Amino acid sequence: MTAAPVLELRGATVRFGAQTVLDGVDLRLLPGEVHALLGENGAGKSTLIKAITGSVPLTAGAMLLDGVPVRHRSPRDGQAAGISVVHQELELLPNLSVAENLSIGHEPRRGGRIDWRRARRSAAAALDDLGIRIDPASLLGAHPRSAQQLVAIARAVAADARVLVLDEPTARLEQDAIAELFRVVLELRDRGVAILFVSHFLDQVYEVCDRVTVLREGRWAGEHRTREVLRVELLEQMTGSAPAAPRPDAVGTGEPGAGMPHVVARAIVGGRAAGIDLELAEGEIVGLVGAVGSGRTALARRISGVERPVSGTVQIAGVRRDLAHPRDAIALGVVYASEDRRAEGIVDRMSVADNIVLALQAERGTLRPLSRAQRDELAESWIEALAIKPADPSRPAGTLSSGNQQKVLLARLLCLSPRVLILDEPTRGIDAGAKSEVQHLVEDLAANGVAVLFISAEPEEVVGLATRVVALRDGLAVGSFDADGLTVESLLAAVAESGDD
Amino acid sequence: MTAIAPPPAADAPPARPALGDRLRRFAPLSPTLAAVAILVVLFVGAELTFGNFITPRNLSALLLDNAYLIMLAVGLTFVILTGGIDLSVGSVMAFTGILGAKMLADGIPVLVVLPAMILGGAAIGALIGALVQYFDVQPFIASLAGLFLARGFAFVVSLSSIRVEDPVVLWLQSTRLRIGDWYLTPTGIIALLVVAIAAAVLRWTRFGRTVYAIGGSEQSARLMGLAVGRTKVIVYLISGVCGGLAGLMLTAYSGAGYPLNGVGTELDAIAAVVIGGTLLAGGQGYVLGSLVGVLVYGGIKSVISFTGADQSWTRIIIGGLLLLFIIVQRLIVARADRR
Numbered sequence: 008m009t010a011a012p013v014l015e016l017r018g019a020t021v022r023f024g025a026q027t028v029l030d031g032v033d034l035r036l037l038p039g040e041v042h043a044l045l046g047e048n049g050a051g052k053s054t055l056i057k058a059i060t061g062s063v064p065l066t067a068g069a070m071l072l073d074g075v076p077v078r079h080r081s082p083r084d085g086q087a088a089g090i091s092v093v094h095q096e097l098e099l100l101p102n103l104s105v106a107e108n109l110s111i112g113h114e115p116r117r118g119g120r121i122d123w124r125r126a127r128r129s130a131a132a133a134l135d136d137l138g139i140r141i142d143p144a145s146l147l148g149a150h151p152r153s154a155q156q157l158v159a160i161a162r163a164v165a166a167d168a169r170v171l172v173l174d175e176p177t178a179r180l181e182q183d184a185i186a187e188l189f190r191v192v193l194e195l196r197d198r199g200v201a202i203l204f205v206s207h208f209l210d211q212v213y214e215v216c217d218r219v220t221v222l223r224e225g226r227w228a229g230e231h232r233t234r235e236v237l238r239v240e241l242l243e244q245m246t247g248s249a250p251a252a253p254r255p256d257a258v259g260t261g262e263p264g265a266g267m268p269h270v271v272a273r274a275i276v277g278g279r280a281a282g283i284d285l286e287l288a289e290g291e292i293v294g295l296v297g298a299v300g301s302g303r304t305a306l307a308r309r310i311s312g313v314e315r316p317v318s319g320t321v322q323i324a325g326v327r328r329d330l331a332h333p334r335d336a337i338a339l340g341v342v343y344a345s346e347d348r349r350a351e352g353i354v355d356r357m358s359v360a361d362n363i364v365l366a367l368q369a370e371r372g373t374l375r376p377l378s379r380a381q382r383d384e385l386a387e388s389w390i391e392a393l394a395i396k397p398a399d400p401s402r403p404a405g406t407l408s409s410g411n412q413q414k415v416l417l418a419r420l421l422c423l424s425p426r427v428l429i430l431d432e433p434t435r436g437i438d439a440g441a442k443s444e445v446q447h448l449v450e451d452l453a454a455n456g457v458a459v460l461f462i463s464a465e466p467e468e469v470v471g472l473a474t475r476v477v478a479l480r481d482g483l484a485v486g487s488f489d490a491d492g493l494t495v496e497s498l499l500a501a502v503a504e505s506g507d508d
Numbered sequence: 509m510t511a512i513a514p515p516p517a518a519d520a521p522p523a524r525p526a527l528g529d530r531l532r533r534f535a536p537l538s539p540t541l542a543a544v545a546i547l548v549v550l551f552v553g554a555e556l557t558f559g560n561f562i563t564p565r566n567l568s569a570l571l572l573d574n575a576y577l578i579m580l581a582v583g584l585t586f587v588i589l590t591g592g593i594d595l596s597v598g599s600v601m602a603f604t605g606i607l608g609a610k611m612l613a614d615g616i617p618v619l620v621v622l623p624a625m626i627l628g629g630a631a632i633g634a635l636i637g638a639l640v641q642y643f644d645v646q647p648f649i650a651s652l653a654g655l656f657l658a659r660g661f662a663f664v665v666s667l668s669s670i671r672v673e674d675p676v677v678l679w680l681q682s683t684r685l686r687i688g689d690w691y692l693t694p695t696g697i698i699a700l701l702v703v704a705i706a707a708a709v710l711r712w713t714r715f716g717r718t719v720y721a722i723g724g725s726e727q728s729a730r731l732m733g734l735a736v737g738r739t740k741v742i743v744y745l746i747s748g749v750c751g752g753l754a755g756l757m758l759t760a761y762s763g764a765g766y767p768l769n770g771v772g773t774e775l776d777a778i779a780a781v782v783i784g785g786t787l788l789a790g791g792q793g794y795v796l797g798s799l800v801g802v803l804v805y806g807g808i809k810s811v812i813s814f815t816g817a818d819q820s821w822t823r824i825i826i827g828g829l830l831l832l833f834i835i836v837q838r839l840i841v842a843r844a845d846r847r
Binding site: 099 | 535708711712713717721723724727729730731732733734735791
């Protein structure tokens with residue numbers, strides 16, 4: 008019961024120049040416990056993780072390992088001390104084999120050279136231990152992201168970690184994989200590992216965590232046992248105020264079906280899409296749901312000009328269009344926000360203002376540049392409208408938290424005054440506050456006549472937000488459900504029933 | 509309940525990898541295999557056209573005439589695998605060559621001169637590495653600075669060529685080890701030895717694997733706790749050392765040091781590395797491939813001289829091949845990205 012903490016932070020403070028990112032934070036990780044770390048984006052969770060692993064030094068305060076103060080100067084020190092991290096963005100090496108990804112940094116040796124056969128064998132054993140079916144000799148990059156994530160976890164486990172940090176591990180996993188992950192996490196807990204579980208999904212926190220620490224604006228805001236604290240209390244501690252009551256009847260307030268559908272896609276084939284029909288009417292919020300690999304992103308990219316469908320037609324405002332390039336779609340008022348914010352969204356080094364006006368400037372072309380005043384005015388008005396924090400238009404966009412980056416991306420698209428907004432998992436990996444702001448924004452846009460296609464992996468979010476829900480499975484649409492009276496259970500039941508097996 | 513899931517698939521993935529998966533393991537080898545195929549086609553084609561191309565004499569000459577380029581290509585492979593580039597190697601080769609020749613002409617004993625040549629190359633390499641790693645300078649710019657520096661140093665040493673009479677140096681090139689009709693010179697042996705050592709290092713040491721890791725994702729490599737900074741500096745050092753060795757070989761080959769040697773040779777070396785299957789973006793490639801690339805380059809030069817056409821045709825053909833290879837590489841990378 009009163010076991011000594013494996014890892015302890017006392018008054019941990021991290022300052023970058025004049026900015027204090029972590030201020031006097033306490034944290035206790037006990038062996039054989041899963042400890043959740045909660046907090047809005049920008050609350051300091053990533054910095055806390057970096058301090059634990061050694062990527063970032065503590066400006067003040069102490070870190071103790073088994074009661075002994077330590078100072079980590081690099082991630083290598085952290086790893087040597089038995090601290091392993093599985094990052095949100097995986098941080099693996101796609102050009103090397105699975106076995107090598109598991110063993111690099113501590114490869115088995117024989118006679119001074121790396122023993123590849125032993126590396127492959129121990130990789131196979133490590134993967135088997137977790138029930139992961141991947142050929143250890145295969146190239147990591149040949150596998151889909153969900154599989155790569157399991158390899159990342161296997162790597163952390165294989166390194167004999169005493170402290171395992173999981174940063175948003177479930178953000179992209181299917182239900183089976185999540186269940187598998189939890190099984191492994193609990194197994195490791197029973198073996199005595201101290202696990203730090205960073206997640207936005209409160210359900211998951213309650214399901215698998217024993218204790219939870221809340222951060223707010225870089226400061227410690229509370230530590231509880233999960234069975235002794237209510238969700239509402241946690242949300243209050245995270246945001247500093249009572250959470251807003253969910254909007255009653257948060258079904259799209261537009262007038263769906265008023266007039267013929269603005270976008271009509273028929274038999275779209277390409278990527279994982281195997282012949283999907285879809286209609287979007289103005290003022291509608293269509294939720295697109297389906298498992299990883301069911302064709303949601305493939306469909307979205309092919310009706311917005313990002314990729315060309317192998318076959319199938321797209322009609323916009325009643326006219327058949329060949330969308331060969333996103334430019335063609337944008338010219339027709341159809342805009343797309345990618346699920347891969349980092350690679351296909353934010354330009355890290357450009358300022359927030361430049362990121363916001365990027366698409367608009369591209370549409371206008373080189374010969375009609377926006378004046379500085381125009382750019383600043385646009386940027387400031389969107390920063391205010393979407394409550395982008397920090398409200399500094401000249402900051403590099405890469406320094407913002409994910410939630411705020413998503414808002415910048417939305418601002419960029421909205422500058423184009425779109426008539427159709429295609430959002431691919433826009434609320435993935437962002438905190439509850441920013442999430443509900445994005446959802447309200449989508450509702451307001453639909454009320455103003457924009458047609459919205461909203462892809463999400465969370466049935467609750469979709470059921471609460473959409474006017475109509477389309478479910479995909481294995482590249483085909485298996486049902487279109489009116490949101491009136493739809494609940495998560497009935498949606499899941501309907502998806503399981505329909506579709507011929 | 510946090511995510512939608514399909515009903516569990518009835519067909520679980522097979523326990524043993526399917527043939528397709530087995531073959532896919534070798535995907536990174538494909539650009540290099542393509543280079544080997546080109547080499548075979550080239551040689552067979554030349555043999556069929558001229559009749560006396562694949563002879564021990566001709567092939568031995570191929571290795572020895574291009575030993576210096578093999579050295580440069582090996583060093584460059586390390587750098588390119590990390591996603592960098594080294595434009596200085598031709599100039600380093602010229603600088604160390606003329607430096608060695610001058611030192612020998614001044615009577616300095618050869619046992620001092622040889623290490624000095626290598627150290628000269630290492631110094632420039634280390635400088636470039638430091639610029640790239642600690643000052644965050646783009647490798648293109650940092651190595652361009654190295655190029656000018658080395659060339660400048662070469663002219664400072666001497667404005668004209670200096671003959672080398674030292675017996676040790678000349679021995680490196682003039683001695684022939686005969687095996688039947690085949691022959692090898694010490695420079696050839698050194699070149700092959702360096703290739704073998706480099707291949708072993710890249711395959712079997714943590715340093716070598718770190719080189720690949722940096723090319724794959726420098727950020728990930730750093731987070732995995734690999735010695736990224738140190739490795740980045742060392743690859744440029746290796747390139748510089750190889751430049752120094754190449755200077756030695758070229759001096760032995762031509763019997764003189766010449767400050768204007770190797771102008772543009774770095775580009776030939778880069779071409780050979782790319783043709784050999786190393787991706788310019790880094791993370792994929794083999795030194796054996798670079799050896800094949802040099803043999804392709806040398807082979808084309810040899811074929812051109814057989815036809816009696818102007819040697820500038822070599823450049824034109826190499827340019828065409830290079831373009832082809834880069835397009836193929838782009839396609840490979842684009843396919844991988846789409847997954």
